[in-house]
Amino acid sequence: MKAMKIKLLGALVVTAFIAANAQAAQTLFKNVNVFNGTDNQLYSNLNVLVDGNKITSISAELPKVDDTATLIDGTGKTLMPGLIESHTHLNLQYMQGGYNTLENRSWQEVGAMAAGAARHILMDGYTTIRDLGTLNAGFRNAADAGLVDSPRIYTAGTVIGQTAGHGDWRLVSNVSEAQFEVSNINRLGFIKNTDGADEVLKAARNNYAQYADFTKLTISGGIFSDKDPLFTTQMNEAELKAAVEAADAWDSYVTAHVFNDKDVRRAMKAGLKMFEHTPYITDDTAKLMAKNNIMTNPQFGTVSPKFPVEAVFGPKGTPTRDKADMAFDEARELPNIIKRNGVKAVFGVDVVTVDPYMTRKQRDYEIFRWGELFDNFYTLKALTSYGGELAALTGKGNPYPGKIGVVEVGAYADLLLVDGNPLEDLSVIGAQADIFSVPNRDEGAIDGMKIIMKDGKIYKNTL
Numbered sequence: 001m002k003a004m005k006i007k008l009l010g011a012l013v014v015t016a017f018i019a020a021n022a023q024a025a026q027t028l029f030k031n032v033n034v035f036n037g038t039d040n041q042l043y044s045n046l047n048v049l050v051d052g053n054k055i056t057s058i059s060a061e062l063p064k065v066d067d068t069a070t071l072i073d074g075t076g077k078t079l080m081p082g083l084i085e086s087h088t089h090l091n092l093q094y095m096q097g098g099y100n101t102l103e104n105r106s107w108q109e110v111g112a113m114a115a116g117a118a119r120h121i122l123m124d125g126y127t128t129i130r131d132l133g134t135l136n137a138g139f140r141n142a143a144d145a146g147l148v149d150s151p152r153i154y155t156a157g158t159v160i161g162q163t164a165g166h167g168d169w170r171l172v173s174n175v176s177e178a179q180f181e182v183s184n185i186n187r188l189g190f191i192k193n194t195d196g197a198d199e200v201l202k203a204a205r206n207n208y209a210q211y212a213d214f215t216k217l218t219i220s221g222g223i224f225s226d227k228d229p230l231f232t233t234q235m236n237e238a239e240l241k242a243a244v245e246a247a248d249a250w251d252s253y254v255t256a257h258v259f260n261d262k263d264v265r266r267a268m269k270a271g272l273k274m275f276e277h278t279p280y281i282t283d284d285t286a287k288l289m290a291k292n293n294i295m296t297n298p299q300f301g302t303v304s305p306k307f308p309v310e311a312v313f314g315p316k317g318t319p320t321r322d323k324a325d326m327a328f329d330e331a332r333e334l335p336n337i338i339k340r341n342g343v344k345a346v347f348g349v350d351v352v353t354v355d356p357y358m359t360r361k362q363r364d365y366e367i368f369r370w371g372e373l374f375d376n377f378y379t380l381k382a383l384t385s386y387g388g389e390l391a392a393l394t395g396k397g398n399p400y401p402g403k404i405g406v407v408e409v410g411a412y413a414d415l416l417l418v419d420g421n422p423l424e425d426l427s428v429i430g431a432q433a434d435i436f437s438v439p440n441r442d443e444g445a446i447d448g449m450k451i452i453m454k455d456g457k458i459y460k461n462t463l
Contacts (some may be wrong), residue, residue, distance in 0.1 A: 082127025084387030087348025157212030
């Protein structure tokens with residue numbers, strides 16, 4: 001009898017969980033203006049029907065719906081694609097003190113922080129994120145099962161670099177081969193230092209064995225690491241080609257953390273299809289990128305006079321701060337290089353910071369900064385359809401094979417309903433003109449963003 005009661009209680013818990021997470025089979029957004037993610041205009045007075053997790057109808061006429069359908073009157077408001085954050089690090093939260101903090105963390109702490117960060121991002125309207133290293137696909141499994149409120153996740157898995165490269169986060173006391181094998185970042189699987197093509201091939205294949213979606217390399221110096229000056233060239237031609245070989249076999253692609261122009265060019269020659277940062281690229285390199293439809297993910301908030309360099313990177317004279325100053329000075333021409341050469345750039349903040357309030361401020365300011373340097377339409381494409389194009393590069397192994405970043409029939413129902421026209425006013429998706437002077441914003445508290453829907457499920461509704 002006792003066993004039967006336990007089984008019954010378990011069934012009731014499962015039933016309650018399913019009921020709590022149930023959604024109407026259909027949702028109809030009535031009389032909305034539509035920004036579709038690709039066109040520089042709003043399409044007025046349309047009705048958009050969501051059936052399950054896909055958009056099934058967009059028309060001027062009201063479609064027939066089930067009696068149980070959720071009806072949303074969007075008169076005067078804009079329906080647009082959910083936002084895409086193309087450079088996140090869910091497992092690198094609360095990083096005051098830099099990468100050294102990772103040596104004193106357990107999986108329980110890392111996982112809890114990642115879950116919190118994922119929900120914060122989702123509740124700011126980002127329905128898809130691209131994680132550029134350290135996140136295992138196991139987190140996505142939990143999110144897709146509904147156990148964690150999270151955007152869709154594309155993940156690179158373990159960061160692959162070289163000894164003394166940007167991905168070498170070992171403490172100085174751990175630099176020997178034997179000591180590295182017992183370092184915490186090695187146990188967590190965050191990075192893999194490789195030397196030689198065979199090691200790169202094995203590391204890349206091992207990531208795909210753990211259901212990574214693409215490969216991330218570090219091939220130039222970086223700021224937040226202390227063993228690699230910015231001028232350094234990392235990973236040789238054979239190593240780059242080994243990573244591409246593994247990705248091609250999985251119908252995917254390789255991206256790279258890269259600063260130096262020469263490293264971008266040799267990586268393109270080796271077959272890399274995407275780059276992160278690229279602050280030093282020249283017009284000639286940008287032309288090649290545009291010609292071959294190779295995207296970049298820059299961060300423009302950091303090249304603003306409002307960016308808190310000292311607060312983030314420390315006082316002048318320290319290695320990290322000196323590298324930051326050098327990189328930001330060189331990167332000031334990057335927006336113009338991107339514009340005049342027609343390069344596609346995707347939005348991604350690459351923030352690893354102290355608390356969620358600062359993260360939100362930086363992300364909000366980054367949207368404003370993009371709009372200031374480009375225009376609202378280009379910024380919105382970087383946040384939606386361009387991010388969707390990048391996600392599709394994962395090919396036959398794409399964990400979400402439908403279209404994202406657009407409002408069109410057949411696309412995933414990842415949608416925002418905003419009070420206003422984002423082509424005229426980016427504040428409806430959170431843009432703020434400053435960082436420190438604005439008050440702390442709570443989770444999901446973007447006033448103009450009335451509805452957040454991911455995969456057909458509504459996570460925020462303040463209508």
